[in-house]
Amino acid sequence: MPHPTTLVKLVRRSSPQIIEQLNATLLGKLAEDKLLRCRKLRIDTTVLEADIDHPTDADLLEHGVRKLGRLVRRIKTAGAASRTPFRDRSLRRAGSINLGPQTTEAFMRVPPSCGAYVRVDGFGFGRSVSTGSLPKRHRALPPVRQLAHIGAMNATNLKQADTQPWDVVIIGGGPAGLSAALSLGRVRRSVLVIDAGEPRNAPAVRVGAHGILGREGISPLELLWLGREEVSAYGVRVADARVTDARRDGDGFIVVTDDGEQVRARRVLVTTGLTDELPDVPGLAERWGHDVLHCVYCHGWEVRDTAIGVLGSFHQALLFRQMSLDVTLFRHTGTELSDEQWEQLAGLGVAVADGEVTGLHIDGEDRLAGVRLASGNLVPVRNLVVAPRFVARAGFLGGLGLSVVEHPSGTGEQVQADPSGFTGVEGVWAAGNVSDVFAGVPAAAAAGVTSAAAMHMDLLMADAKTAAAARTVDAGPFSGAMEAEVSRRVLGTRVHGLDAGAGA
Ligand SMILES: Cc1cc2nc3c(=O)[nH]c(=O)nc-3n(C[C@H](O)[C@H](O)[C@H](O)COP(=O)(O)OP(=O)(O)OC[C@H]3O[C@@H](n4cnc5c(N)ncnc54)[C@H](O)[C@@H]3O)c2cc1C
Numbered sequence: 057m058p059h060p061t062t063l064v065k066l067v068r069r070s071s072p073q074i075i076e077q078l079n080a081t082l083l084g085k086l087a088e089d090k091l092l093r094c095r096k097l098r099i100d101t102t103v104l105e106a107d108i109d110h111p112t113d114a115d116l117l118e119h120g121v122r123k124l125g126r127l128v129r130r131i132k133t134a135g136a137a138s139r140t141p142f143r144d145r146s147l148r149r150a151g152s153i154n155l156g157p158q159t160t161e162a163f164m165r166v167p168p169s170c171g172a173y174v175r176v177d178g179f180g181f182g183r184s185v186s187t188g189s190l191p192k193r194h195r196a197l198p199p200v201r202q203l204a205h206i207g208a209m210n211a212t213n214l215k216q217a218d219t220q221p222w223d224v225v226i227i228g229g230g231p232a233g234l235s236a237a238l239s240l241g242r243v244r245r246s247v248l249v250i251d252a253g254e255p256r257n258a259p260a261v262r263v264g265a266h267g268i269l270g271r272e273g274i275s276p277l278e279l280l281w282l283g284r285e286e287v288s289a290y291g292v293r294v295a296d297a298r299v300t301d302a303r304r305d306g307d308g309f310i311v312v313t314d315d316g317e318q319v320r321a322r323r324v325l326v327t328t329g330l331t332d333e334l335p336d337v338p339g340l341a342e343r344w345g346h347d348v349l350h351c352v353y354c355h356g357w358e359v360r361d362t363a364i365g366v367l368g369s370f371h372q373a374l375l376f377r378q379m380s381l382d383v384t385l386f387r388h389t390g391t392e393l394s395d396e397q398w399e400q401l402a403g404l405g406v407a408v409a410d411g412e413v414t415g416l417h418i419d420g421e422d423r424l425a426g427v428r429l430a431s432g433n434l435v436p437v438r439n440l441v442v443a444p445r446f447v448a449r450a451g452f453l454g455g456l457g458l459s460v461v462e463h464p465s466g467t468g469e470q471v472q473a474d475p476s477g478f479t480g481v482e483g484v485w486a487a488g489n490v491s492d493v494f495a496g497v498p499a500a501a502a503a504g505v506t507s508a509a510a511m512h513m514d515l516l517m518a519d520a521k522t523a524a525a526a527r528t529v530d531a532g533p534f535s536g537a538m539e540a541e542v543s544r545r546v547l548g549t550r551v552h553g554l555d556a557g558a559g560a
Contacts, residue, residue: 199261199277200253204296211284212293214250214317222248223515224508225311225321227299227453230255231497232488233327234283234294236504236511241290243512248319249287250311252298255280256329256489257497259345260355267353268497279497299328303455309483322518323511326453326471326479326486327504330493332444335367335388339416340442347424347439352376353496365427365437367413370397372441377404384435386427388413409435416440443467446493450486457481468493477507485511 067075086092194202204211224240226233229251240247257265257276264273271279284294297313302324309321332350334341340348349355352375364380366373368388377383384407387393393401393408401408409429417426417434426434446468450458458479459472470493477485487507488500495503527536 198253199258200251200255200280201296203277203281204253211296212248214295214297214313214315214319220246221308221320221322222246223321224248224323224325224511225250225309225319226325226327227302227311228252228327228329228449228488228490229280229284229294230327230329230488230500231279231283232329232490232495232500232504233325234280234287234504235501236325236327236487236508237287237292237294238283238290239505239508240512241287241292245512245515247287247292248321249292249294250297250299250313250319251294252328253296256332257345257354261345263345263355263358265497266355266357300452301455302453304483309456322483323515324456324484325477325504325507325511326450326456326458326484326490327488327500328449328490330468330470330489331447331449333447334444335442337367337413337415339418340440343416343424343440348442349439350442350444351496352379359439362438363436364439364441365435366441367443369441369443370401372443373401373406374404376441377406381405383407384409384427384437386413386429386435387411409433446470446489448490448493450490456484458484458486463493465494475506476510477503478510483514 070078083092223245224236224247226237226247226249229237229249233249233251237247237249255276261275261277265271265276265279266273268274268279287294295313297315297317299311300314301312303310305320307322309324311319311321311324313319332344334344334348347359349359350372352372356376356379359376360379361382362380363382364376364384366376366383366385368386368391370385370391370393373383373385383405385391385401386409389412398408409427411429411431411433413427414430415428416424417428419425424438424440426436427440428434446463448460448468448470450460450471456479458481460469461472462469470489471479471486471491473479473486473491477487477491479486479491485507487503489495492499492503524536
């Protein structure tokens, strides 16, 4: 029997008549040998997907480098001598990132201290691939600022920012700040966003941000990347810096950053988010956002049906019992439970463990495997739910005179603001987690939009007053009183286009 490829070649070279004759001869032979009792043969085949590596346009370079690297490594492993030293610069080792065309998957691989990167820009034939390495001094920066340094996150150099007062300076470029910037940019406000690049949900970069209609599961970093791209289309500038001070200066404000730059603003929006103060259990903070979590709406689905431990919060135990039958409440440092709560936990089948939690047990695959108690007992759990204390990131803004108040639930403190985000300090608004500790991403974004509308109106009113004042000063025959008189004579009884005399 010839090899299948030989058969395929023969079929291609032969005319349809010869194929027909071959088939007829084959069928005749099979019938003669009594292997087949029919005149026609139908063959059912299944096509199996093969792992075809098909490099296209600019990908070719990246694929080629990797393939060559692999080949040389295999040659070396096989012990073949080579006079040319081989150094693998393909940057595909752990810790490198492949950015773009920006995808959630790529952003989920951004490690906290990535050194090497492969960057793909553009699509189709316009694609280009470049590789590089982040300078050592930038590797300790937060991921958002690392991305800005390699040009994968839109950012403005503050030194080149306008010296004119900005209509609005937004301190904090998370979902609240960027949403406000988008609204303000679209109504032609000059807006500068100053962002320290540490969004609260950055630890969840591999789990994704959830509960976001239309962008469910998106990487928090990709969301910010998209946001920065979108606001820049309306002329908004985003600068990577940390604000250290903001104070009143005449009618407006001066905002100072950690690199010594100062910008002037007519209005200030504070969207700096909050800090989650975590329970003081050794090793817990390192796992925050992975298998130590707090929000059932954010990550409850991801941990469903696993063994879940809850550290010291009755309400968290109820919330997560909805996601799993295997829930243990650790009373830790003395969570008091009423008789009614004991009954409810028993009724729902939630186990209660007494004693202080002293540490976490991590398995060989770097996954949470259990919670260690002061007694030495180890309770197996795969995920641990905590109830952090939420603290608004506003300490550095003392110069603005903002009030920070305790949240009615007792879970943290936030900047005081009315429903529009107005803080009670003239010219200063606040939105997102800094003024609402319970806001998730969509609520923070919505609050930013609400504040933007209020600030825009405030600026419009101020501009209208200034314009009117300028007219009164040198209006002469065009004063407000003269304009009203001219209008009365021209329009007569017709007001707003209606003839009042005509009746209804
Ligand atoms: C682990 C974890 C996972 C989460 N997952 C989800 C989820 O799946 N879905 C969801 O809806 N919500 C989730 N959340 C909540 C979400 O993080 C917040 O709702 C959201 O980040 C609030 O947006 P924000 O703009 O108010 O604040 P942030 O996103 O925190 O943004 C504030 C920005 O201000 C910057 N900033 C702070 N101080 C300064 C300063 N001095 N100068 C300049 N910039 C400054 C910060 O660096 C940051 O970039 C999660 C929270 C955590 C902790």
